[in-house]
Structure formats: C-alpha cells, structure tokens
Amino acid sequence: MALRLLWASRVASHLRISVAQRGFASAVLKDLKYADSHEWVKIEGNKATFGITDHAQDHLGDVVYVELPELGHSVSQGKSFGAVESVKATSDINSPVSGTVVEVNKELTESPGLVNSSPYEQGWIVKVELSDAGEAEKLMDSDKYSKFCEEEDAKH
Amino acid sequence: MRSPRTSEVWRLGTVNYLKSLKIQDKLVSERKAHQIPDTLLSLEHPPTYTLGKRRTDHNLLIPQSQLTKIGAELHYTQRGGDITFHGPRQAILYPIISLRSIGFGARNYVETLERSMIEFASMYGVKARAGNKCETGVWVGDRKIGAIGVRISSGITCHGLAFNIDPDLNYFEHIVPCGIADKEVTSLRRETDALLPSEEVIHKQLITCLANAFSYDDVVWKEDPSVILDTKDDE
Numbered sequence: 001m002a003l004r005l006l007w008a009s010r011v012a013s014h015l016r017i018s019v020a021q022r023g024f025a026s027a028v029l030k031d032l033k034y035a036d037s038h039e040w041v042k043i044e045g046n047k048a049t050f051g052i053t054d055h056a057q058d059h060l061g062d063v064v065y066v067e068l069p070e071l072g073h074s075v076s077q078g079k080s081f082g083a084v085e086s087v088k089a090t091s092d093i094n095s096p097v098s099g100t101v102v103e104v105n106k107e108l109t110e111s112p113g114l115v116n117s118s119p120y121e122q123g124w125i126v127k128v129e130l131s132d133a134g135e136a137e138k139l140m141d142s143d144k145y146s147k148f149c150e151e152e153d154a155k156h
Numbered sequence: 157m158r159s160p161r162t163s164e165v166w167r168l169g170t171v172n173y174l175k176s177l178k179i180q181d182k183l184v185s186e187r188k189a190h191q192i193p194d195t196l197l198s199l200e201h202p203p204t205y206t207l208g209k210r211r212t213d214h215n216l217l218i219p220q221s222q223l224t225k226i227g228a229e230l231h232y233t234q235r236g237g238d239i240t241f242h243g244p245r246q247a248i249l250y251p252i253i254s255l256r257s258i259g260f261g262a263r264n265y266v267e268t269l270e271r272s273m274i275e276f277a278s279m280y281g282v283k284a285r286a287g288n289k290c291e292t293g294v295w296v297g298d299r300k301i302g303a304i305g306v307r308i309s310s311g312i313t314c315h316g317l318a319f320n321i322d323p324d325l326n327y328f329e330h331i332v333p334c335g336i337a338d339k340e341v342t343s344l345r346r347e348t349d350a351l352l353p354s355e356e357v358i359h360k361q362l363i364t365c366l367a368n369a370f371s372y373d374d375v376v377w378k379e380d381p382s383v384i385l386d387t388k389d390d391e
Contacts, residue, residue, distance in 0.1 A: 037310070041161060056261070060263060061262060061266070062289065066207065083209065085210065087292045087304075088237070088266060088292040089235075090238040090307050092307065122168070152256065152259045153259050155158070
C-alpha cells in the first residue's frame with residue numbers, strides 16, 4: 001500500500017495536483033472529477049480526457065482487452081461507450097461526460113494492462129470535445145468519490 | 157446490519173441460446189430499474205458453440221458450414237472469455253445480480269462463481285480448484301470442468317457459468333476450448349465414482365452452492381417457468 005501512495009504522489013506531482021492521503025487501497029487524485037460508475041475525467045477547456053479509476057481497475061482484475069470507440073463517435077454522460085475485459089468478464093465503461101470522440105488511446109490495443117498499471121496516466125482511454133461543459137457539475141470531486149468508494153467497499 | 161438479500165431462482169429446462177439472451181436482456185433491464193431482486197436462471201442449452209466479445213473464431217476448428225451436420229448452432233456474444241460449447245447434461249447458471257448492491261467488482265464476482273462450482277464439486281468428492289492467472293474457470297488437475305463467461309453492464313451481471321455434469325465431450329474436439337490448447341475438458345461423471353442423482357437434484361445443489369457463496373438470506377424458487385419463457389416478442 002505504501003508503494004501505491006508513492007506511485008500516486010509521483011503521478012500527482014507530475015500532474016501538479018495533490019493526492020488524497022487516505023487509509024484505503026485505491027488512489028484518488030484531486031482536480032479530477034469522478035462518476036459513480038468509477039470513471040475519472042480531466043477537463044481542460046472544451047476538451048476532456050477520461051479513463052477508469054484505480055478503484056475500478058483493482059476490482060476488475062487484469063485487463064486483457066479494451067474495446068475503444070470510433071473517432072467521431074458521440075458519447076453521452078452515463079451511457080456506455082466501450083468495454084474492458086478481465087477474468088472472462090466484459091464490463092461496460094460509461095462516459096462521464098457528453099461529447100464527440102477526438103482521440104482514443106491506441107496503446108491499449110497492444111497493452112491493455114496499462115489500464116491496471118497506470119489508470120490515470122498511460123491508461124487513459126478516450127479524449128472528447130465536450131458538448132455540454134455544465135454536465136461536469138453532476139460528477140463527484142475527489143473527496144466525494146473517496147467516500148463513495150469507502151461506502152461501496154463496506155457493503156460486503 | 158445490512159438488510160436481508162433475496163434471490164429468485166427460475167429453473168427453465170432446455171432453452172434455445174438466443175431465447176436465453178432475450179430473457180436475460182429483459183431481466184437485466186428490470187434489475188437495473190429495481191423492479192426485480194437478484195435473479196438466477198438455471199438451464200441447459202441444445203448443442204451450441206458461443207464466442208465472446210473478442211470474436212476468437214479462429215478457435216473453432218471446423219468450418220461453420222459443418223455445424224448443422226453435427227447438430228450445433230454458433231452464436232457471437234458480448235460476454236467475456238473465449239469460445240466454448242454448451243449442450244445437454246451441462247448445468248448452466250446465469251445470475252442477474254446487481255454487483256453495486258454488494259460492492260463487488262468483476263474479480264470478486266468471478267471468484268465467487270468459481271467458489272460456487274468448487275463447493276458443488278466437493279459434494280461429490282471431487283477436488284476442484286480455481287484456474288491460474290489467465291485461466292479463469294474451475295479445474296480438476298489440468299482438466300477443465302467448469303467455465304465462466306460474464307457480461308457486466310451498469311453493474312448488472314448476465315451470462316455466467318457452465319458446469320459439465322455429463323455432456324458429450326466429443327463436441328469439445330471441434331474447438332480450442334476457452335482458447336487454451338493443451339488442456340483437456342472433463343465432467344463430473346468422469347471425475348467421480350459417486351452415483352449421480354437426477355438432473356433436477358444436481359441443478360438444485362449447484363444453485364444452493366451459488367446462493368450460499370453469495371450469502372443470500374432468502375432464496376425464492378419460482379414454480380412456473382412459463383412466466384418468463386413465454387415472452388411476447390418471440391421473433
């Protein structure tokens with residue numbers, strides 16, 4: 001777990017954001033927004049980059065396949081746009097924002113494991129041009145998301 | 157204290173593969189809308205080969221045109237996993253479960269499915285184990301006895317597990333099962349000397365093992381399968 005926090009701190013300083021130092025296993029980065037289906041999004045002006053969170057990749061197991069959307073594809077907040085496969089399970093990934101796909105992370109085709117090893121950096125999945133910047137208000141900030149993860153994990 | 161958790165179980169007998177997909181789609185929507193509790197479908201399929209989302213049809217070793225000759229269908233699906241065979245005397249369970257209600261991710265879910273099958277096998281004195289990394293499923297030694305292929309959308313599961321009771325294992329000769337080339341497929345019949353009870357009893361035992369593994373407080377056995385089998389949209 002110490003290793004995780006070390007990694008998270010390195011990521012954080014590279015991204016110039018701060019890490020929420022909590023006792024549980026997954027890393028949550030401040031300055032990102034989060035959906036309750038465990039996707040993170042980084043919004044920069046009219047563009048957004050997103051992927052799945054550390055909590056999500058930990059609960060999925062080793063990712064062996066990522067289904068990426070086509071460029072130009074429309075995504076809607078809360079709706080599925082692709083999927084990942086791990087341990088013989090395909091899990092839909094939902095888009096945390098609405099917009100048009102302008103770039104996908106082609107590295108994931110050869111190296112789907114990047115989603116596990118680097119969920120916030122090299123494991124990014126999609127970049128979109130936002131159609132509704134106001135939608136980000138519906139997402140959780142890092143504190144809310146950390147709490148959300150704690151509550152989910154307490155269920156079993 | 158957590159609130160009590162209920163599962164409804166439907167025992168459907170032999171169901172055509174496409175029909176079972178339609179039934180699952182409907183149940184997944186209803187589960188997502190909180191109209192039904194977690195639901196478990198227990199059934200068998202007529203001889204059917206299925207592929208997962210990655211469409212690994214290079215693992216089908218006979219031409220598709222030959223399939224009708226051997227009395228089998230082929231279907232492409234959205235589940236995880238590679239190619240597999242379903243047929244008579246193979247017990248299938250399709251759990252439609254809200255993973256978010258129990259705070260489970262894919263990994264916990266699949267591990268629990270594996271544990272259910274291992275527990276069931278042990279009832280017949282068969283020592284089964286979960287697969288190694290990249291070999292999800294349930295094994296007796298190097299022989300695969302139970303397969304898993306799952307789909308999770310908005311946290312609701314469908315597809316599930318298939319446990320070989322006494323299927324015609326020759327059908328597995330026409331595929332590279334689960335994409336794993338050098339391993340055998342086996343069945344409960346092959347691995348135990350114990351007398352196997354009726355199909356009905358066997359299916360009930362497997363269901364009970366799964367219900368225990370998922371810690372359901374209450375299991376409701378639905379009596380009339382025609383309620384979900386007779387869907388109006390039978391195109």
